[in-house]
Amino acid sequence: MQGNTRRTGVMTDVHRRFLQLLMTHGVLEECDVKRLQKHCYKVHDCNATVEKLEDFINTINSVLESLYIEIKKGVTEDDGRPIYALVNLATTSVSKMASDFAENELDLFRKALELIIDSDTGFASSTNILNLVDQLKGKKMRKKEAEHVLQKFVQNKWLIEKEGEFTLHGRAILEMDQYIRETYPDAVKVCNICRSLLIQGQSCETCGIRMHLPCVAKYFQSSSEPHCPHCNDYWPHEVPEVFDPEKERETGMSRSNKRPSRSRQH
């Protein structure tokens, strides 16, 4: 797997500082990753040209490979923003210790995860999650406490909350992709376009195929009348806009100003 398959890059202090600081974030948006990269160059090597981010990260990943860690790139499911997260690829008992969460808290997450995966919309209601507190492993947890734990997951960017319902944060999807596919092989949903794991998205009402919102945006970008790529039936949902980092910067739009996401169409 390693060594001879990929030429390992050379780590410099620029890369190390980047990695150290990246680790302080659970997940980071691309624009902030670029800013971080620039900062590291500035600290160590002012005059060097800032390497293309993709190559920069590939260098770091080539040395992380032997440690079973990777900087993974993904895209937020609701508005197509590129994100980066450091994920652990090896599942060993050591990882257990990494958790900031107690056994019953992890079990609560597990329960929420299962509800999210089983749902049609990719969201699980707070009520439904809280109704499962009696079934949790470990110390007994009251509903009130469970509410706080769910908020902790939101703060730590494992879950996203929208109007009292919870779905997986892009970070959790990146981190747990393999685990979800292995554990819920029948319930898991996949995007028709990119073939990646799908939690939120749009689905064809005729044939049932699903697509991520950013994938829908790209696929139907230049078509006036979108049709399902699988059964060719008319695509009934509103096609979102393709995420454009330049446009966002110009208009100075913040996330909170954006129109509400239409992630729950199905």
Add this chain to the structure above:
Amino acid sequence: MSQKPKSRGRPSSQVEREPGGGGEEAPSTSRGPGGAASQRRAQASPAPGPRSQKQLELKVAELVQFLLIKDQRKIPIRRTDILRHVVGDYKDVLPELLRRAAERLEYVFGYRLVELEPRSNTYILVNTLEPVEEDAEVRGDQGTPTTGLLMIVLGLIFMKGNSIKETEVWDFLRRLGVHPTKKHLIFGDPKKLITEDFVRQRYLDYRRIPHTDPVDYELQWGPRTNLETSKMKVLKFVAKIHHQDPKDWPAHHCPCPNPFSCLLKSEAQPRARSLPGGKGWRWEEASCLFKFVVVPGRVCKLFFL
């Protein structure tokens, strides 16, 4: 907890050793029951067979993660913990594993694995990269305000000639609105922080002074402090909070017995009374004076199912 079988490319530490590679019994011992032979077998642990590169590599990876996680909590890592939680029956190659893990930590992350004190068999990670103030703008965790408190205490210790009585520490801290018995908005329980947490993390040494009544304790720099920062840096921070340049205090560049008085002089007091977080300085600023291992945060999986 049993492991689910992992797909290709997802190694697990519970994987059985490759056939023919492990569990070699002591030579010439029959597998039959009874007799000295089996007794001998029961007493001597089987010599482990040769392990594949991949197995060793996975062990090193686990060890690296373990060290990162443990150091995140700033508790020195004991060799015994390493043996128990990670190395297990790879005990015989522990020195090699440690060597490789240390090499990886330094090469990849810029963290050096150092022994806290000679022959203590406990380790910490020290950052080989110098923290810079601008790091604070791009970090995900906003530094720790408790570091500021630690810095003050370290400064006091230093100023007092490397050792200070606990009562004197509180005399000073009270002027900053930090009391041993009162809950603090930022620090919570400052007494616990100073006399327990910082001590456990080996930033401070806390020793009872014999024959004192009421009992008093003395505080000194702990071994971790010497590895992570320096007297100069502490001095810089202390000077900063009094808006003075270290060069104004030439006496402290080489520590001498009683320089502490200037800190307590009237000039210091009006400023000391201003609340931390007000203009001038923030508690978090002290973080950049420590060569902390940047908190690894969420390197590792949320949980292991």
